[in-house]
Each structure stands twice: as structure tokens, then as C-alpha cells.
Amino acid sequence: MAERYPSGMHGAIASALSELLGDGVTVRTATQDQPENGLTDDVLNRTDVLTWWGHATHASVEDAVVDRVQQRVLGGMGLVVLHSAHFSKIFRRLMGTTCSLAWRNSGDTELIWNVNPSHPITAGVPQPIMINDHEMYGEFFDIPAPEELIFISTFSGGEVFRSGCCWRRGMGKVFYFSPGDQEYPIYHQPEIKQVLANAVLWAQPENVAEFNPPSVDNSPAPIFNDRISVHGMRS
Amino acid sequence: MAERYPSGMHGAIASALSELLGDGVTVRTATQDQPENGLTDDVLNRTDVLTWWGHATHASVEDAVVDRVQQRVLGGMGLVVLHSAHFSKIFRRLMGTTCSLAWRNSGDTELIWNVNPSHPITAGVPQPIMINDHEMYGEFFDIPAPEELIFISTFSGGEVFRSGCCWRRGMGKVFYFSPGDQEYPIYHQPEIKQVLANAVLWAQPENVAEFNPPSVDNSPAPIFNDRISVHGMRS
């Protein structure tokens, strides 16, 4: 991986976003080995969209950090979940399912087909995107039915995978995108970088003031009752 | 086709349903060359689920027949739309879109993957179903997003297709299933016959008394107003 991604997976993703989105965004990175996994309150409070790539060491992400990220997503922060982060605590927390899937790492060709061509995440993307060699992720992918299904991948081994999926959770938006494995130079492909950039733009907060999750409202004032009682007094 | 399907496509489909559903169903067939395309009022009035296979001659189906079938579906009749009937007038009428797709007839292997394993249409079906040789149908398939996505197919040429899709329209249920082309013996495969039978059971009418489409209701009696005025009189 060090050869392919000398600045790490996080570096490659950050670099892609900076390259395509330019001054429109401020890109920062955090890594699991930092205190609080790099996701302190202060960091999250300055984050509109969080991209999450993780592999193998999901279990060692702190539960308190997962709680905090979940609250921020429910309050409006976008979350872009990448590749093996399907098994991250935060994704499983937001989905409620096992998020398990079929896989095989034998360098299959992957074709990513756009099944939602008017969706902003697919802007400027060819039909299909081809990845010459990649780990295979296949169905059954145990997720809640996507609210918007964007991409479906086929593999030269014959498998299929819902590889680009959108959900809303609370005030936040979540996008899962299955490329790319650390053993392949996928985040250097222009089409993949385009999807990452599109996804970040799509996932940005909307109608969000203070990133508070929805909360209980115990309102004292019935509305129809008032109106009708006024009407009743008239008659 | 005559060799492969000596009793016609309609005969093969009817035979599959009779074989798997037995005395639970009464299977009848209608063909386009019959008066009113075989779908008279009388015939439809005795039909709970209609399977529709058609090819090339969609345009010559009478509009009055399409109107009648649409009304019956909206009134609760199930509709199972097969293969090239994606371009039938009735399917396009119920979808509102072009229903166009990619295709290529070069004997690809098709693998049909189950992405909804707790759905009754997938009962008893292997993962995946393999069709050795078939016409390729691919994305983008111009349909409204399926309310339930059941099957996705891959092809040895690399394409992908949402090959099993559910919608509700009015009181009726619609299932599209993309196998099988007349040049291949697909409706003789046990797994495909199983899907056809499952689909017919799933599509049968529910909560339907007289197969009337939903209609306008101009009800004279406000409810909260009455209640509140009663309450008002009490006080």
C-alpha cells in the first residue's frame, strides 16, 4: 500500500477532493491512531461532510467516538462511507443491519453502472466506469434498501453489487461507495475521484443551523381545537 | 421458436404455472391475434393475475384493450410483465417512462442475483440463478425506481440489469421479470418457473372486492369539527 498510496488512503482521498473541489472546500484528515481517533468534538464541529475509509481495525474505534459521529450525522453532517468501511461501527450503527456481503480478492475487473443518470452524484461520470483490477464485493449486501440506488457494479467473476447507495438519517445524508481497496490504485482514477467529489457536494448539510439531531417536542398549543372553539363561539 | 416452444410462449408460461401451482390456480391463455387481443371484459373480469409476454408487435395491441387492462390493474389485478414486454403499451402506461434499455443478442450467460432474500418472490430460488445463454438486457433501464428491487442480473459481456422489480399501482401489483427471450429455452428452467409461480402468488389481489380503481370521494361530513362542536356544547 505504501507504494501505491504514499500519503495513505486518507491522503489520497483528501488529495482527490482538493484537486476537484478546489477552494470550495477545506479538506482535513484524521486517522485512527490519533487521540479520540482524530475525531474530537472540536474537529467534528468544524466538519460538514466526513469521508470514512477503514479496514480491519474497525473494532478498535472508540464507542464514544462512534456515538459522537452518529449524533453529528443525525444533526446534519454528511457521511461518505468507502469500501471496507461497510463494516465500520458508524455505518452499521446508522444502518441497523450486519452490512455483511460476499467478497473475493482475485483482481476482477469491475464495471460500475449508473442506474440513476439524473442524480448529481453521477454528474460527468462515464457509463460504465471501468476498474481494471479490484477486489470483488458481491450480493447479498445486508443493508436497508437504499433510498436512492445510484451505482451497481458487475465483476468479471460474474457477481453483482449495489456499489453506490444513498440514505437520509436524521438531518444528515449518507452515501456508501464500494471502491477502493488499498491494494489497487483506484483513488488515482479520474472517474472515481469525480464520484468522490460529487458525493461530498451531494452530502453537504441542508437546512441545518446548529447540527442538533431531531429531538422531542412537547408543544402545548393545539391548533384545530383553538380554531374550532372560536368558530363554535360564533354560532 | 416453434421447436423450442411448440405451444407458444403463452403455452410455456401457462404450463409452468399449472405445474407449480396446481389446483391453486386456474390458468387460461389469450393471444394478440384473437378478437380484442383475447382480453375482453369477460376474460379480464375472471382474471386475478395477468402475465404479459409480447414481442415486436406491441403497437398493434388495441388502445381500448390497454385502457381496460390498466383499469383492471388499478382495480386490483396483478400484472406480471415478462422480457420484451418492457415495451408493451400497458407497461409503459403504468410506468409513465420510455422503458427503454440496452440490449444485445449474442448468447451471453446471465446470472440473476437475489438482492431481497426475505421477499416471497425469491422463495426457493438459488443464488444466483444461471441462464447459460440469453439475450442481454442492460442499464440504463428507464423505469421509475422500483418500490422493491428483487433481482439484478449480470451478463458475461459485463452489463447489469435490474431484472426483477415490484411496484404498486392503484390497488394492483406489478412485477417485471426480464427472462426470457423466445430464442432460448428459458421458460423450461425450473428456477425460472419457480420465479413465475412465486410472482403470480405475490401479485394476487389483496383487499379487493370489486376491482374498482380508486375514485374521487366527496364526503360531506367533517369529523374534527363535529367532535369539537360537541365538546363545545358540553362546556
Place this chain on the structure above:
Amino acid sequence: MAERYPSGMHGAIASALSELLGDGVTVRTATQDQPENGLTDDVLNRTDVLTWWGHATHASVEDAVVDRVQQRVLGGMGLVVLHSAHFSKIFRRLMGTTCSLAWRNSGDTELIWNVNPSHPITAGVPQPIMINDHEMYGEFFDIPAPEELIFISTFSGGEVFRSGCCWRRGMGKVFYFSPGDQEYPIYHQPEIKQVLANAVLWAQPENVAEFNPPSVDNSPAPIFNDRISVHGMRS
């Protein structure tokens, strides 16, 4: 109506959009009594989003015009369908259902509740929007299940209505919004004008070059086959 809407319903809607969207949009109007119902090829070719208000005389809209508008929507034009246009030919064409509903015109109070608070159509809108007096539209509303449900209305008579609903059809986006009846000054309410403006922004074309509906693609080049045969030659 003439008192309440001296420039017509179309004038009031156009005026709201101009007021809120300013130089960002060019607003034009068309009326049913114009040649080709005001919706010539030339007019549609210059239209990104079409708002449609209609009442009672739906049947006299020309079928050729409906065909043309449908093609343009499938090609990417946004469509905002308002109030009694639930019965317009174009809406029924795109939905495939009767679009019937319950109604009663007795000046009910309507409360419009936002059930999708991170959706851009709800930006800047209070919870709920109150309309003091309005025609009641109620369930069952015979539409395909909305892909995104945005607003639900309650009425002082007790009824409920899915009053703000989103769908994609082809490359285009469709929003139905049930206010406002011509007998009430609803399009003068700031909150309603805000929804109209939000809806137009949401419905604008994305990823659209030439407004062509999706069409059949018969591609000659299998992809996995090619790759695998290369691999085969190696061994």
C-alpha cells in the same frame, strides 16, 4: 378569482417565482387558450422547469401537447404540478394511476407538516405552514408511492393528504404540491411562495445536455469477454 388573482393563477405563480428567485430565473407563462396550449416545441425547448396549474378543463389539453411535455420531462425538464393539476393529463401520464383523491370545499384550515426536514424543498419553511381556509384534499390519493415524501397536510375536518411528493421520471424530476385553490389567496402567502421557489430550484435539470429521453442502446462490444480472451491468450 379575478379579484384574488387579477393576473390569473399563472400570473401569481410567475410573480412568486420572480420575486423569490430574481435574476436567477427567466419566468414566462403559457395558457391553455393559446395555440398548442402555449406549449410549442420552441417554448418547451427553452424551458428548464415547467409549473402546471390547471382546473376543470384538463380534457381539452391536446394529446400532442401532452406527448411533447412528457418527452421533455423524460429528457430532463423539471415539472411542478400544482393543486387540481393532479387530474391533468400530463400528471396522470407520468404516474400511470387515476390520481383520484378525496375532496371537500368547505374552507377548512390546512396545516402542512414537513416530514423531510433536510430536503431542499423545505428550506426556510415553518413547521407547520398554516393555510387559514382552503379546499380539503384527502386520502386515499391514488399515486405511486412517492420516492421522497416531503409534506403531509392535515385539515380541520380531520383528513390527511400527502401534499408534497417527489418522483424521478426518465431524466426529469416531478414535484406535486397540493396548494392552492383558485378561491383562496394561497399563492400570496410567503411560505407557499417559498415552497414554489424551492421546488423550481430542486426540479431543475441535472446531468442533462440535450433533453433527450433515455433511448435504446444496442452496443456491439462485450467487455468481460474481451478481457478474458486476452487473459486466455496469456496462458
Place this chain on the structure above:
Amino acid sequence: MAERYPSGMHGAIASALSELLGDGVTVRTATQDQPENGLTDDVLNRTDVLTWWGHATHASVEDAVVDRVQQRVLGGMGLVVLHSAHFSKIFRRLMGTTCSLAWRNSGDTELIWNVNPSHPITAGVPQPIMINDHEMYGEFFDIPAPEELIFISTFSGGEVFRSGCCWRRGMGKVFYFSPGDQEYPIYHQPEIKQVLANAVLWAQPENVAEFNPPSVDNSPAPIFNDRISVHGMRS
């Protein structure tokens, strides 16, 4: 509550199911004060559909029990979540959101409207169901968009609530139904009992053999590759 529900909420629900479903079901009850909250492995292993009513003491349900119930749902067990159990650990776990809502307990009339009249959960149910006096639950209800929206309630105070909602999670089905509060005799109403019975029938496991949640599959055999290599050998 003791007067209204002398055998407890669980007793009333069990009684309704026994009355309507008769010999078709075996009904058992479990309560939170039992060891392992009454939901031991042995109990769950004999349960096809679990109804869950809970109030106020959600926090004291053991996390290990919630884990176990979640695994069983993902493995195929149906879950019917009732009223204030919107805040149960298990529902929040499966939804991934806060599940917060608006509420007010002032004896509003609630009308439950059927917006999915061909759905089996609505079989035999009047339009609307009226509850004379009930706690108000209102929007915004912070849940993932229901995969099938069945019922929407209005209240005499003017509020609205998505009161009947379906989701699939793993191999299991989940139905949330917002009636009934312990202070009102709602589970004695025949229409409500009908919905409970319908929901249990709908939620029963389908295509489930051993109630195992979906799991990772690392299959060794590529399929298209094999086929193509065979073809390659021919040439």
C-alpha cells in the same frame, strides 16, 4: 392502567392476537422484570414474530438482550413495535436514528388514515379508524423513510404522524404502529386489534430456515471466468 388493562399491556395484546388469529398462532408473553427481560435464547428461538410495547423504562432493558433480539430480527423474526416503544433500544438500534417525535397528552381524537389500501396490514380496516381519545404523537418523527408507508394519523390538535410504517432489516420485517397509550382503552378497539393481527401475519418470517443473520461469503469460484475459459479452449 390496572383498571383499563387488568392483565397488563402485554396481556391485552396477547389476548387480541389470540382472539383474531386463533389456532393459527401460539401466543406467549414476556415482561421486562423477568430474568433476561423474559427474552432468553430459548424464548427467542421459539418466536416467529415479537411484538414490543414498552414505556419509560427502556434504558433498563439489558444490552445483551437487545443484541440478541437484533440478531434474531436480522435472521428473520418479525418485529411489531408499538406506541412508546419508538424509544426502545431495539427500535433505535434497527433504525439508526433518534426516533424522537412530537407528543402531547391531552386526549386528542386520532384518525388513522390508510394510504396503502392494497397492503395486507390494512385488510378489513375502515377508512379512517377513529380513536376517540389518545395521546398525540406528531412529526417530525425521526425515522428512516419507511419502505412502505401504511397509515398516517391526524389529531384534533392539528398534528400529523406517520403511524404505520414498514421496513425490512436483514431477513426480518419490522412494523411500527403508534397506538396505543396505557391511559386509553385502545387495544380493546376491534379495528386496532385487526391491525395488530394483520401486522403479525405480515411480519412472519419468509424464506427463513435457521434464523441466521446474513453473513460474509468468500466464495472461491468465479463464474464468468470459468465459462469464458471453456469457450477459449474451444477456439
